[in-house]
Amino acid sequence: xxxxxxxxxxxxxxxxxxxxxxxxxxxxxxxxxxxxxxxxxxxxxxxxxxxxxxxxxxxxxxxxxxxxxxxxxxxxxxxxxxxxxxxxxxxxxxxxxxxxxxxxxxxxxxxxxxxxxxxxxxxxxxxxxxxxxxxxxxxxxxxxxxxxxxxxxxxxxxxxxxxxxxxxxxxxxxxxxxxxxxxxxxxxxxxxxxxxxxxxxxxxxxxxxxxxxxxxxxxxxxxxxxxxxxxxxxxxxxxxxxxxxxxxxxxxxxxxxxxxxxxxxxxxxx
DNA sequence: ACGCACCCCTGTGCGC
DNA sequence: TGCGCACAGGGGTGCG
Numbered sequence: 001x002x003x004x005x006x007x008x009x010x011x012x013x014x015x016x017x018x019x020x021x022x023x024x025x026x027x028x029x030x031x032x033x034x035x036x037x038x039x040x041x042x043x044x045x046x047x048x049x050x051x052x053x054x055x056x057x058x059x060x061x062x063x064x065x066x067x068x069x070x071x072x073x074x075x076x077x078x079x080x081x082x083x084x085x086x087x088x089x090x091x092x093x094x095x096x097x098x099x100x101x102x103x104x105x106x107x108x109x110x111x112x113x114x115x116x117x118x119x120x121x122x123x124x125x126x127x128x129x130x131x132x133x134x135x136x137x138x139x140x141x142x143x144x145x146x147x148x149x150x151x152x153x154x155x156x157x158x159x160x161x162x163x164x165x166x167x168x169x170x171x172x173x174x175x176x177x178x179x180x181x182x183x184x185x186x187x188x189x190x191x192x193x194x195x196x197x198x199x200x201x202x203x204x205x206x207x208x209x210x211x212x213x214x215x216x217x218x219x220x221x222x223x224x225x226x227x228x229x230x231x232x233x234x235x236x237x238x239x240x241x242x243x244x245x246x247x248x249x250x251x252x253x254x255x256x257x258x259x260x261x262x263x264x265x266x267x268x269x270x
Numbered sequence: 271a272c273g274c275a276c277c278c279c280t281g282t283g284c285g286c
Numbered sequence: 287t288g289c290g291c292a293c294a295g296g297g298g299t300g301c302g
Contacts (some may be wrong), residue, residue, distance in 0.1 A: 003295060034278070034297080058296075076296055077280080090280085111296055147288055154273060163297080205280045235295095261293080268275070274299085284292085 002074035004135065005166030006056060009215030011060045012255075014080060015053040017101050018062065022049045025096035028114075033092060038116040041093075045116070046069050057131050057167035061122070061130065069119040075111030079147055080104065131167040135204050140166055142197035147248065148198075149189040156192055157185035158258040168202065173211065174261045175239045177204040184269045185195060185262045210235075238263040 002010070009109060026045040028037050038044075055061065062070040072078070081104040087094065091104035093114060107116070117125060131164035132148075148165045149156070159165055169177070178185050180203035192200075211237045212237065224241035238246070242254040246265040255262050 006295075073296080075279095076294065082282080108277095108281065108297095109294085111279070113297095158273080161296090172295060258273085260296095273302095275299105275301085278297095280294100282292105282294090285301105286289085286291105 001077075002058060003143060003170030003173050003211075004055075005211035005215050007058050007060055007074065008055050008166075008212050010051050010054045010074070010080060012060070013082070014060070014117055017068050018050045018095075018097065019053060019125070020050065021097040021101065022047065023064075023097060023225035024098040025094065027094040027096075029087075029094065033110045034073075034113045035115045037093070041070075041114065041116050043096075043178060045070065056128060057163060058136070059128075063119055067119050069122055071113075071115040071117055071122070072105065073113040075107060075109060075113070077109040078105065078112035081106050087243070120178070123245070130164055132163060132165045133167065135166050135208055140201065140205075142194075142201050144212065145197045146245050147193055149192060152189040154189055155186040156183060157191040157255045157262055159189045161260070162257070164206070171260050171262075172236065172239045173204070174208050177207045179238045179264060180207060180267060182269050184266075185215065185264050186257055187270075206265060207265050238265060 003250075023045050026042045028041055031037060044066065045064065045068065046178060048066045048068065049073045050062055051059065051065050052063045054063065057071060060072045061072075064070070072202070081091065083102050084091070085103060090108040091106050092110070093105040095103040122128060133144060137246050148159060152159060157174055157178060160169050160177070161171065175185065177200065181196065181200040183196060183200060238252050240263065242263060244252050246252050246268060248265060248267050250265055250267040252263055252264055255264075
């Protein structure tokens, strides 16, 4: 579930619960996800007041008044459960506010991560330094893609998934954006005509923005105890639609690029 | 440097 | 009903 729009929606939802609150209880329930959870996480966060929430690429950040920032990545299966009735098997971190609100970070595949950073050091964190521009910012442009694609033989889809080139895209939105821009996913990136990059950038921004909007429209559902309903919007034109009929009448195809499923229309995308 | 294969982990859905 | 396999929204490493 979590690509940029889902993380953005999550951060906005968390903000309604956490912003300005004091953390009365911080309870890690295992020592590691993808990598070890900071052993001093409980000690450093308990009693801290949350001063804001942010997102960078697919990372969510929870800032505190102690100069610490909790950075979370949801991996493939991570989600925050709000005011859960009971703690479940894969709830790996529990946060409780002084006002009694409960949050559980649930991630059954444990591809996610938790890090605790000094807030003023985050920009220098190698993980963040390596990230490309935010796709919804002005820093992401046709020019950026042109420079990144120059001389590259890898499929354009693989490069759009490379977080060093543009940060936040995942498999679904890359497939959708390439469909919108009518570009064949396995076309070598360096062979995509320069004139097609501007429309591609616009397609990426449009797909992400409308997904956030769709997530936003379900934001009011976020605080429900079940927590799952809000994020289910299926407006995909090609993703997950192998064998279905494209608007042009041809079947949507699936192939594997870089080990990931790619959905596309052979007639509409060239 | 580049492109790719493979690994991490658990759950689900399908064919047999 | 059970079993085995393919597959799942991410990202890091290591190899040729």
